[in-house]
Amino acid sequence: MSLRVAVTGPTGEIGISTISALEALPEVTEIVGMARRPFDPAAQGWTKTLYRQGDILDRDAVERLVEDADVVVHLAFIIMGSREESARVNLAGTRNVFEAVVAAARPRRLVYTSSVAAYGYHADNPVPITEDVPVRGSAEHYYSEQKAACEAALREVTAGSDLEVYVLRPCIVAGPKATALADAMPWNQLPMPVQRVAQALPLLKPPFPDPGTPLQLVHHDDVAAAIALAVTTTTAPPGAYNIAGDGVLSMSALGEALGARPVPVPRAAAVAASEVIARLPFVPSSLEWLHAGRTSVVMDTGKARDQLGWRPKYSAAETLSALAAARGHGG
Numbered sequence: 518m519s520l521r522v523a524v525t526g527p528t529g530e531i532g533i534s535t536i537s538a539l540e541a542l543p544e545v546t547e548i549v550g551m552a553r554r555p556f557d558p559a560a561q562g563w564t565k566t567l568y569r570q571g572d573i574l575d576r577d578a579v580e581r582l583v584e585d586a587d588v589v590v591h592l593a594f595i596i597m598g599s600r601e602e603s604a605r606v607n608l609a610g611t612r613n614v615f616e617a618v619v620a621a622a623r624p625r626r627l628v629y630t631s632s633v634a635a636y637g638y639h640a641d642n643p644v645p646i647t648e649d650v651p652v653r654g655s656a657e658h659y660y661s662e663q664k665a666a667c668e669a670a671l672r673e674v675t676a677g678s679d680l681e682v683y684v685l686r687p688c689i690v691a692g693p694k695a696t697a698l699a700d701a702m703p704w705n706q707l708p709m710p711v712q713r714v715a716q717a718l719p720l721l722k723p724p725f726p727d728p729g730t731p732l733q734l735v736h737h738d739d740v741a742a743a744i745a746l747a748v749t750t751t752t753a754p755p756g757a758y759n760i761a762g763d764g765v766l767s768m769s770a771l772g773e774a775l776g777a778r779p780v781p782v783p784r785a786a787a788v789a790a791s792e793v794i795a796r797l798p799f800v801p802s803s804l805e806w807l808h809a810g811r812t813s814v815v816m817d818t819g820k821a822r823d824q825l826g827w828r829p830k831y832s833a834a835e836t837l838s839a840l841a842a843a844r845g846h847g848g
């Protein structure tokens with residue numbers, strides 16, 4: 518087997534690890550990545566990867582990217598951003614990628630990273646969530662809504678085509694090369710000297726509410742391994758696969774590892790806060806992430822293990838320790 522793989526968003530937190538994993542596969546002979554900013558693949562030590570600057574909103578650029586590929590991996594997305602800007606890029610750009618892949622003659626497989634957020638934060642979601650649970654999204658959280666909409670677009674655009682479509686639904690991704698979760702914590706945005714003083718004096722540590730919602734984490738290298746399996750598998754059927762490291766974490770463990778002071782709060786308080794935010798007319802998009810904490814979205818990863826042969830190397834706890842160490846919180 519000799520595979521040419523095209524990747525959108527190769528420079529992101531998942532993208533860098535994904536390209537490294539693909540570079541290591543003998544059957545992958547050439548990789549072409551596309552994102553908007555300048556980037557030097559040689560600086561990563563990559564030898565099979567070409568990089569071109571381009572925007573997934575530019576249909577011509579997308580068509581040129583995918584036309585010579587056997588497999589297309591679509592990672593490009595705006596995760597942290599305003600509701601309006603992210604919708605513009607994510608919905609139109611992702612549709613461009615799906616349509617271009619279906620229209621091109623060569624690609625026979627499409628791998629798309631959706632998210633646990635596509636399920637939505639519904640009180641009647643089963644625990645744990647399996648892949649046959651409907652992807653409903655939550656309209657009050659822009660990212661969840663867009664992830665569900667992209668999966669709906671994927672089903673619509675690929676219906677009736679011969680394309681093999683693999684959809685991965687990772688939980689929150691973290692690790693030394695994926696620090697967005699830690700970076701998003703407000704106290705980690707303070708100047709470093711202020712952070713150091715706060716860490717030295719426990720009473721100054723910022724409070725971190727824990728409504729008892731369990732949390733999954735997955736290491737970027739394990740997500741990359743799942744993507745590499747989806748690119749190359751000859752046995753796992755197309756379809757959706759939940760991706761999460763072993764074990765669950767408490768919000769307290771997360772807050773503590775990232776330099777905060779956990780404060781238990783009743784689950785009802787998190788639900789009430791979420792309901793209030795959902796009813797407000799003008800909410801900063803960053804606040805919409807609070808909805809994610811109101812209910813369990815713990816996923817069952819048995820299908821990825823049994824059918825894709827995926828074995829995560831890092832548990833949720835090990836992933837958190839690696840993230841904390843990378844952010845200087847000592848694990």
Ligand SMILES: NC(=O)c1ccc[n+]([C@@H]2O[C@H](COP(=O)([O-])OP(=O)(O)OC[C@H]3O[C@@H](n4cnc5c(N)ncnc54)[C@H](OP(=O)(O)O)[C@@H]3O)[C@@H](O)[C@H]2O)c1
Pocket residue numbers: 525526527528529530531532551552553554555571572573574591592593594595596606610630631632633686687688689690691697
């Ligand atoms: N990180 C997580 O916790 C997580 C969890 C579950 C699922 N996912 C999904 O996994 C995928 C990758 O996530 P990530 O964490 O790697 O994201 P990321 O770190 O934010 O990287 C996004 C990538 O997309 C590129 N990009 C953004 N807008 C683009 C555009 N208009 N045209 C071309 N490229 C564009 C970025 O480069 P430029 O800005 O230079 O264009 C970058 O390479 C996303 O679909 C995300 O929803 C992520």
